[in-house]
Amino acid sequence: MNELRQLAKELLGNGTVKVIIGYSEGTTPERAKPFIARTEEDAGKLIFNKYCVNNLAVYLTRKEFKRKGTIGIVAKGCDVKAIVQLIQENQVIKDDVYIIGMNCGGVVSGFGVDDTAVKCNNCKVKTPHLYHTLLGAPVETPAKDDGHLKLIQKLDAMTAEEKWSFWEAEFEKCVKCYACRQACPLCYCEKCIADKSMPRWIESSAHTRGNFAWNIIRAFHLSGRCVGCGECERACPAEIPLSLINRKMGMVAKKEFDYSAGMALDAPTLVGNYDTADREDFIK
Amino acid sequence: MAEELLKGGNAVICEDEKGRGWKRIDSPSEVRINHNEVPSNISYKEFVFSKTEPIFYFKNRKENYELAEAADGNGKIVFLGAKPCDARSVEIMSKVFNWDYKDKFFNEKAERTIVIGVACSYKDEFCFCTSVNINPASPEGSDIFLVPLDEKEYAVRIITEKGKEFISPYLKYLTEGNAARSEEALGKIKWPGKKFEPGKVREWIGNNFEHKLFDEIGSTCLGCGQCAFACPVCHCFDIVDEECSYECGRRMKNWDACQFGLFTLHSSGHNPRDNQNKRYRQRIAHKFKYYADKFGEILCTGCGRCSRGCPVQIDIAQVAAEINSTANRV
Amino acid sequence: MEEKTFEPKITAFVCNWCTYTGADLAGTSRLKYKPNIKMIRVPCTGRIDPVFIIKAFEKGADGVLISGCHPGDCHYNTGNYHARRRWVLFTELLNYIGIDSSRLFFSWVSASEGKKFVDVVTEVTETVRKKGPFIQYHKINKEFVLDE
Numbered sequence: 001m002n003e004l005r006q007l008a009k010e011l012l013g014n015g016t017v018k019v020i021i022g023y024s025e026g027t028t029p030e031r032a033k034p035f036i037a038r039t040e041e042d043a044g045k046l047i048f049n050k051y052c053v054n055n056l057a058v059y060l061t062r063k064e065f066k067r068k069g070t071i072g073i074v075a076k077g078c079d080v081k082a083i084v085q086l087i088q089e090n091q092v093i094k095d096d097v098y099i100i101g102m103n104c105g106g107v108v109s110g111f112g113v114d115d116t117a118v119k120c121n122n123c124k125v126k127t128p129h130l131y132h133t134l135l136g137a138p139v140e141t142p143a144k145d146d147g148h149l150k151l152i153q154k155l156d157a158m159t160a161e162e163k164w165s166f167w168e169a170e171f172e173k174c175v176k177c178y179a180c181r182q183a184c185p186l187c188y189c190e191k192c193i194a195d196k197s198m199p200r201w202i203e204s205s206a207h208t209r210g211n212f213a214w215n216i217i218r219a220f221h222l223s224g225r226c227v228g229c230g231e232c233e234r235a236c237p238a239e240i241p242l243s244l245i246n247r248k249m250g251m252v253a254k255k256e257f258d259y260s261a262g263m264a265l266d267a268p269t270l271v272g273n274y275d276t277a278d279r280e281d282f283i284k
Numbered sequence: 285m286a287e288e289l290l291k292g293g294n295a296v297i298c299e300d301e302k303g304r305g306w307k308r309i310d311s312p313s314e315v316r317i318n319h320n321e322v323p324s325n326i327s328y329k330e331f332v333f334s335k336t337e338p339i340f341y342f343k344n345r346k347e348n349y350e351l352a353e354a355a356d357g358n359g360k361i362v363f364l365g366a367k368p369c370d371a372r373s374v375e376i377m378s379k380v381f382n383w384d385y386k387d388k389f390f391n392e393k394a395e396r397t398i399v400i401g402v403a404c405s406y407k408d409e410f411c412f413c414t415s416v417n418i419n420p421a422s423p424e425g426s427d428i429f430l431v432p433l434d435e436k437e438y439a440v441r442i443i444t445e446k447g448k449e450f451i452s453p454y455l456k457y458l459t460e461g462n463a464a465r466s467e468e469a470l471g472k473i474k475w476p477g478k479k480f481e482p483g484k485v486r487e488w489i490g491n492n493f494e495h496k497l498f499d500e501i502g503s504t505c506l507g508c509g510q511c512a513f514a515c516p517v518c519h520c521f522d523i524v525d526e527e528c529s530y531e532c533g534r535r536m537k538n539w540d541a542c543q544f545g546l547f548t549l550h551s552s553g554h555n556p557r558d559n560q561n562k563r564y565r566q567r568i569a570h571k572f573k574y575y576a577d578k579f580g581e582i583l584c585t586g587c588g589r590c591s592r593g594c595p596v597q598i599d600i601a602q603v604a605a606e607i608n609s610t611a612n613r614v
Numbered sequence: 615m616e617e618k619t620f621e622p623k624i625t626a627f628v629c630n631w632c633t634y635t636g637a638d639l640a641g642t643s644r645l646k647y648k649p650n651i652k653m654i655r656v657p658c659t660g661r662i663d664p665v666f667i668i669k670a671f672e673k674g675a676d677g678v679l680i681s682g683c684h685p686g687d688c689h690y691n692t693g694n695y696h697a698r699r700r701w702v703l704f705t706e707l708l709n710y711i712g713i714d715s716s717r718l719f720f721s722w723v724s725a726s727e728g729k730k731f732v733d734v735v736t737e738v739t740e741t742v743r744k745k746g747p748f749i750q751y752h753k754i755n756k757e758f759v760l761d762e
Contacts, residue, residue: 026597027409033597034504163712175335179508183595195546201665205336205536208754213668223703235595237325237510252706274695284721
């Protein structure tokens, strides 16, 4: 923690970065909250521990930070994936961000709980794959069961009707607050399709039809691009298991197009690219 | 207790077992009275102020449009196990739905509401009911008030006329109790500490509308609206038309929230609240100033749902306390 | 009895340069095709946002046909390649959610393939006819209808 504060102080002091997006203590020590350090004094408030669940990359595309000089960001491996994806999609300029990479041994699944998030079970980026400075010692954690994978396999084995009723029950709870979208670092559109009203593509009512439309389109827009940070699911007040959809679509992208989100800076984007040999057995 | 009899077309609303929200129960076995655990993610307001509901239906009959009003339900809406912070929700919201235009949809449901409150023995770092003049042992807002005596037993207090009328057919399920015992149980409840002075927040916002404190908070706020949707008293809505095909459709009333950029966007393209700082200020100001100015009531019950659920840990009580200390400094 | 009277509603999104022209050719060649299909012309298959498909189902379509230029023939060079990639993802997503993606049809029909267009439309119509109405979506649409 001290090295983080020291580094932050230096970076802010010598003007390398304008602000640092990091974490500070929340209402209780077991809850860390996003914090924007603007001065050297602020740097002393920065923390990093297993309660730092937020993916701060979501702030990089905000108007007040975008193209406003170099932004420092405290990032775990999974957050770095989101940053890489943003750079890949030309939403963030590589030189505009200073990544303080954190070695991470897994974070909790939400605020006020003490378990480990499912996404951390088989984490391959405990040491971030892109950073300017790396802090902390590498952490070894025992490999655990991939909870999501099992559920996805179970869903895959269901009939269409069973799948429909499973998702209908889940989507029914949606209150259309769009917290999933706001919390997602990759939902950066200036105007979301759900907000377009001429014509209104996605009904804003929280009834089954509107909820299906929203959840399908949200999932589609993120399919393959999702880096699996799980922020959407965590932000969802109705606790819809969005990770199950995102993860599944990631698996499809990997299988069909050998694409993994947020891993390589210079890789072409998934749907912004094509291959003449792409599958077309479903087209007459 | 009188659960079995509540089946006469009445809706009994309980907190669901996962603590996600409230649901209409189908069988007595689903009854859950939560008096000592964390409040559900989402409050029960959706049963009086629906997250989405039709206002009317329309159909193109060539020569004119046929309109039909949305059907009303009947039967009581019974909220079973409302903590004092929930119990006041309908009462507080009814002010805004009645001051000028009388909102038929809200009133129709609010009239059918029976709130069975329960004394609350839960307390965590986000609870702040005492700061907004509610306390965990208060029957305010409830028609019938339950005081948990032990695991299975509740003392039942009838608070309002409405409650008396409602419970009279079921009195045979109750036994005469000892008032001292329930007093004792109430006395044992630990109140959350007072975190801020709402009156000061109100005053301060009036004089410090452009204060940089809002910029600091607004810069981490994601604008997800979780706070407003989980809140027991946030009541903003949006009206949209939805069509089933070319010739028919319906007009819907949906929840909306001041934290959304779209909320104040004018058709001209101008947006008076164009960044999150202003939107967050609106939230605080509406809760502690505008509503209080207009209706003499704080638009907050201190349940702490917004803070517990906020994905970026913005704690409304902390913000209000910070405003208090800023106000004291100057 | 219902099966007898069931006429499937099919929405087709077709590209301006190939399939639409192909359909036109079918017309000028006096070929007949099923009237169940409602065609919507878009500049290119790359223009077809999956939200169109969802909207079609919402508006009561029992099946959706998407058709455009053969790979390599796109008027805009690569529009259909991009679209093809999206369809793979989209159909997989629909399958996962439990929406019957076999109600969704894709084809490449060029401007000279009037006959193929007729065949595709016939096949799509008959397949959907056999499947019956898209009950799942009709069910969630129902609450919008005033009477019936």
